[in-house]
Amino acid sequence: MAYRGRVSHTSPTVVVLTALAVEYAAVRAHVPEREELVHPDGTxxxxxxxxDTDWHVVLAELGEGNGTAATLTTQIVSWLKPEALLFVGIAGSLKDDIGIGDVVVGTKVYGIHGGKRTPEGFQVRPEAWPVSNALVSAARSAARDMSGVRAHFKPIASGDVVLADAGSDVARHLRRNYNDAAAIEMEGVGALQAAHLNGQLHALVVRGISDRADPGKHEADAAGSQERAAAQAASVAVAVLRKHRPRASSSNSADSEEGPHRGPAYGGDHIDFRGGVFHGPVTGKRTEQQR
Known part of the structure; x- marks a missing residue:
């Protein structure tokens, strides 16, 4: 059933974005019961x-490219007001020790096309978009408990290009200017830019490796590497969400992620409103009746 119009924002929501149908199907398999929502503009x-979590997961298949990702991420975030956003999918490996079926959790995402063309050549103007430390930390914790998944925590390169030639100008550009990048994909920068401009979102990019960004890409894809990589990325993303609690759940929990203290977040003559509309303690005085 499809629901149109205004959507309730009372439940903690995480948006999980994908570009391709194979990525969408891998995440969808973890969310057994779903309803379709339709934005007034048709998305x-x-x-x-x-x-077994408090999360309501919103799944979206955006299509390829950073421009599309930026536009539709902005629309979906404004519409559904999520607490967190994950981009989950496949990517090509840029490192010999990161193989097909491994998962790269982005510690940051580079936009690889920024620069200036001069008579002396192309001068790179690097741009890197940050990810949520809380989600990266949850991913590291989750990865330690997962069997059958090799997770790497490395920068990711993002650009509107499918890389299938390790000797190409693009490959040389990456090795020269973004040599710490472990994987290359096409949507992470757009999604993270939209999340960054929102200013209130935890955001993360999780990519399963489906090829080595070389001429063997076609053979790897034909052998089912995309399905395998998408499934691995989806399993890591779900494990992250099982670790990272919604704000409402965290503030009510004895082992809240909001701070190292345990027990109730109040005591003495202080009431702690962290997790509310504003931050910091509010000092007041209790009457004899309240005592």
Whole structure:
């Protein structure tokens, strides 16, 4: 059933974005019951509860490219007001020790096309978009408990190019200017830029490796590497969400991520409103009746 018009924002929501149908199907398999939501402009997403968590997961298949990702991420975030945003999908490996089926969790994402063309050549103007430390930390914790998944925490390169030639100008550009990047994909910069401009979102990019960004890409894809890589990335993303609690759940928990203290977030003559509309303690005085 499709729901149109205004959407309730009372439940903690995470938006999980994908570019391709194979990526969408891999994440969708973890959300057994879903409803379709339709934005007034026609964008369609599915929403369902992630089992054994407080999260309502909104799934969206955006299509390829950073421009599309930036535009539709902005629209979806403004519409559904999520607490967190993940871009989950496949990528090509840029490192010999990161193989097909491994997962790269982006510690930052580079936009690889920025620069200036001069008579002396192309001068790179690097741009890197940050990810959420809380989500990276949750991913590191989750990865330690996962069997059958090799996770790497490295920068990711993002540009509107499919790289299938390790000797190409693009490959040389990456090795020369972004040599710490472990994987290359096409949407992470757009999604993170939209999340960054929102200013209130935890955001992360999780990519399963489906090829080595070389001429063997076609053979790897034909052998089912995309399905395998997408499934691995989806499993890591779900494990992250099982670790990272919604704000409302965290503030009510004895082992809240909001601080190292345990027990209730109040005591003495101080009431702690962290997790509310503003931050910091509010000092007041209790009457004899309240005592």
């Amino acid at each position: 369609r997403v599915e929403r369902g509860r992630l089992p």
